[in-house]
Amino acid sequence: MKTFIRPSVLIVIFVLCMLPFAFPNAYIVDVAIRICLAGIVAIGLNLLMGFAGQVSIGHAAFVALGAYASGVATIRYGWSPLFALAVGAVGVAVLAYLVAKPILRLRDHTLTMATLGLGIIVHMVLVNEVAWTGGPDGMAVGPMKIGDWVLKGEMSWYALVACLLVLAIVISLNLFSSPAGRALRALHGSEVAAAVMGVNVPSFKVRVFVLSAVFASIAGSLTAHYNSFITPSLAGFMPSVELATMVVVGGMASTFGVVLGACLVVGLPQVFGGFEGFEMVFFGLALMLTVIFMPKGIVPSFAQRFAKRKS
Amino acid sequence: MKIINLLRSSTVSMMLLTGLYSAGPAVAAEPIRIGSVLSTTGPASFLGDPEEKTLKLYVERINAEGGVLGRKLELIVYDDGSDSNKANGFAKRLILQDNVDLIVGGSSTGSTMAMIPLVEANNVPFLNMGGASVIVEPVRPFTFKLPHSDRMAAQKVLDDMKKRGFTKMALLSDTGGFGKSGRSETLKLAQSMGIAVVSDQNYGEKDTDITPQIQKIKSSDAQAMLVFGTGQAPAIATKNYQQLALTIPLYMSHGQASMEFVKLAGKASEGVRMPTPALLVADHLADNDPQKRISLDYKRIYEDRYKIDVSTFGGYAYDGLMMSVAAIKKVGSTDKVKVRAALEQLKNFYGVNGIYNMTATDHMGLDQQAFRMAEIKGGKFVEIK
Numbered sequence: 001m002k003t004f005i006r007p008s009v010l011i012v013i014f015v016l017c018m019l020p021f022a023f024p025n026a027y028i029v030d031v032a033i034r035i036c037l038a039g040i041v042a043i044g045l046n047l048l049m050g051f052a053g054q055v056s057i058g059h060a061a062f063v064a065l066g067a068y069a070s071g072v073a074t075i076r077y078g079w080s081p082l083f084a085l086a087v088g089a090v091g092v093a094v095l096a097y098l099v100a101k102p103i104l105r106l107r108d109h110t111l112t113m114a115t116l117g118l119g120i121i122v123h124m125v126l127v128n129e130v131a132w133t134g135g136p137d138g139m140a141v142g143p144m145k146i147g148d149w150v151l152k153g154e155m156s157w158y159a160l161v162a163c164l165l166v167l168a169i170v171i172s173l174n175l176f177s178s179p180a181g182r183a184l185r186a187l188h189g190s191e192v193a194a195a196v197m198g199v200n201v202p203s204f205k206v207r208v209f210v211l212s213a214v215f216a217s218i219a220g221s222l223t224a225h226y227n228s229f230i231t232p233s234l235a236g237f238m239p240s241v242e243l244a245t246m247v248v249v250g251g252m253a254s255t256f257g258v259v260l261g262a263c264l265v266v267g268l269p270q271v272f273g274g275f276e277g278f279e280m281v282f283f284g285l286a287l288m289l290t291v292i293f294m295p296k297g298i299v300p301s302f303a304q305r306f307a308k309r310k311s
Numbered sequence: 312m313k314i315i316n317l318l319r320s321s322t323v324s325m326m327l328l329t330g331l332y333s334a335g336p337a338v339a340a341e342p343i344r345i346g347s348v349l350s351t352t353g354p355a356s357f358l359g360d361p362e363e364k365t366l367k368l369y370v371e372r373i374n375a376e377g378g379v380l381g382r383k384l385e386l387i388v389y390d391d392g393s394d395s396n397k398a399n400g401f402a403k404r405l406i407l408q409d410n411v412d413l414i415v416g417g418s419s420t421g422s423t424m425a426m427i428p429l430v431e432a433n434n435v436p437f438l439n440m441g442g443a444s445v446i447v448e449p450v451r452p453f454t455f456k457l458p459h460s461d462r463m464a465a466q467k468v469l470d471d472m473k474k475r476g477f478t479k480m481a482l483l484s485d486t487g488g489f490g491k492s493g494r495s496e497t498l499k500l501a502q503s504m505g506i507a508v509v510s511d512q513n514y515g516e517k518d519t520d521i522t523p524q525i526q527k528i529k530s531s532d533a534q535a536m537l538v539f540g541t542g543q544a545p546a547i548a549t550k551n552y553q554q555l556a557l558t559i560p561l562y563m564s565h566g567q568a569s570m571e572f573v574k575l576a577g578k579a580s581e582g583v584r585m586p587t588p589a590l591l592v593a594d595h596l597a598d599n600d601p602q603k604r605i606s607l608d609y610k611r612i613y614e615d616r617y618k619i620d621v622s623t624f625g626g627y628a629y630d631g632l633m634m635s636v637a638a639i640k641k642v643g644s645t646d647k648v649k650v651r652a653a654l655e656q657l658k659n660f661y662g663v664n665g666i667y668n669m670t671a672t673d674h675m676g677l678d679q680q681a682f683r684m685a686e687i688k689g690g691k692f693v694e695i696k
Contacts, residue, residue, distance in 0.1 A: 137491075138396075
């Protein structure tokens with residue numbers, strides 16, 4: 001609970017509350033919602049990549065699985081959206097646990113390759129199981145509702161995802177300074193050293209992998225209801241790379257950094273959207289400059305510079 | 312640490328604010344805003360590219376003649392990169408930010424289906440270029456479909472097979488929305504017409520070799536073969552068909568009705584038959600054919616401007632734009648509900664794809680006559696009577 005009243009979290013809450021007054025139209029709210037949803041996934045991925053140092057470029061697969069769990073369960077079997085979301089998250093957790101056991105034995109590039117493979121497999125399953133998923137053209141998904149109450153309109157969606165984003169930030173900050181978080185950061189530095197210090201390395205890796213998959217699954221379920229349409233391209237290679245980019249650009253291991261990363265990766269293409277085809281050039285340039293001049297990510301680099309000046 | 316945290320969060324908030332502000336709306340005079348989401352890049356660009364060219368060309372021409380109701384047209388096109396998810400996002404942008412009066416486009420069935428929930432929820436008239444029947448079945452109030460449905464294409468092909476006395480056919484379809492829908496329509500029709508589908512094969516849209524499936528068809532006792540798909544794969548299938556030296560007649564769906572197909576498949580395309588709108592065979596139409604003039608005009612104007620062959624897919628966009636203009640003129644305003652009603656009551660509208668007669672139960676409005684059966688002879692489409 002204490003984390004909620006940290007000044008940094010209070011500022012985020014304040015900003016999220018004030019933003020609606022600055023929204024000129026519903027489309028900008030839509031962008032904000034997409035940023036929040038991406039931010040939740042990125043915070044989850046940051047637990048795995050930033051804290052524990054295990055690079056995954058297949059994380060969009062978990063987003064897609066969450067989305068399709070909600071889509072298939074609500075449309076084909078008539079489950080209530082909240083129940084479907086919960087079952088989806090549990091299912092993804094179980095899958096992540098089973099997958100994590102073998103693939104987290106791999107290290108560095110081989111682990112990255114394995115997560116990439118996972119993404120491709122999920123994508124292929126979604127494309128080919130036409131009877132359930134609607135195949136490459138995707139499927140329509142109903143709105144989010146609890147009983148007879150339907151979550152409608154951009155502003156109510158914004159309120160929901162903003163609250164969830166704050167919750168995700170708090171969970172992540174809590175974990176960062178908890179014993180488990182320290183253990184994760186220790187195994188990021190050196191697995192051997194961590195093991196010598198009594199950290200159960202395989203167990204921690206699996207647990208953080210499962211946790212980050214659950215973040216992705218829940219955000220995926222919400223994305224499905226919000227967009228009201230999903231396709232297998234959710235699990236594609238590019239979405240996974242975008243997620244990894246959010247973590248790297250914003251700042252590895254920095255919770256606020258990855259939220260900033262989500263703002264940039266989701267928001268910049270919209271800002272540059274008017275340049276007709278050139279938006280990718282600007283986007284690429286922005287990313288390159290960040291990585292060249294701030295290799296640790298934007299937020300940690302600024303924090304470091306600030307700390308230096310003070311001393 | 313506290314100060315660093317403060318700094319962190321203030322950077323976040325600043326970025327959030329600047330990022331979100333800069334995309335504010337522009338207050339303009341009062342042009343009629345026509346929105347469009349097209350697949351101008353990616354695997355479906357053979358659809359989106361001519362559609363975009365057509366829309367740009369004709370919006371320019373209409374504006375040069377003074378616009379519609381004294382107002383200029385403003386065209387806003389987004390490229391979905393052949394990704395239905397993006398089509399959904401851009402449709403939202405058109406509706407919520409750009410405040411468009413109507414939307415022309417959705418190049419593929421997938422993109423169109425992704426946009427439907429949004430246009431229906433926001434009451435925006437939506438004229439799309441998706442091929443499959445599911446778009447207008449069931450009829451949705453604001454959704455209108457311009458291309459002939461896959462069922463009509465299947466009907467035209469099966470009629471021709473029947474005329475030639477075939478009773479056994481092979482079907483090769485892609486696993487995308489267009490092929491899937493085409494396959495189920497063909498199977499249903501074949502059954503009711505007494506044609507047996509003795510080999511039912513499918514392939515992925517991005518496959519680069521379809522030899523195994525065609526080998527299976529070769530070893531069946533099919534008398535004719537129909538390929539139901541869009542994109543480049545059917546051209547590959549045609550080449551594979553020639554390499555395996557099949558002799559049974561080969562049919563394509565209307566998804567291949569463009570010179571692009573002839574170029575891709577090369578010599579292998581000789582003798583291939585397919586249903587096509589009048590546009591591709593316009594030169595050979597009888598002079599009293601009501602579609603001859605409009606088709607030739609569109610073909611001449613398009614080819615003069617872009618120096619490339621006209622395609623039927625651009626023709627769908629042409630019909631969509633002209634139909635919107637006709638509906639807006641009839642209503643005398645851009646009131647979305649009234650424009651929708653006017654579209655639904657459109658009768659005897661001469662487009663390059665045929666004569667549209669919309670009704671409350673038919674939001675596609677073309678009949679079987681809109682299709683001509685064409686055969687490729689000497690690298691050209693020739694109508695078979």
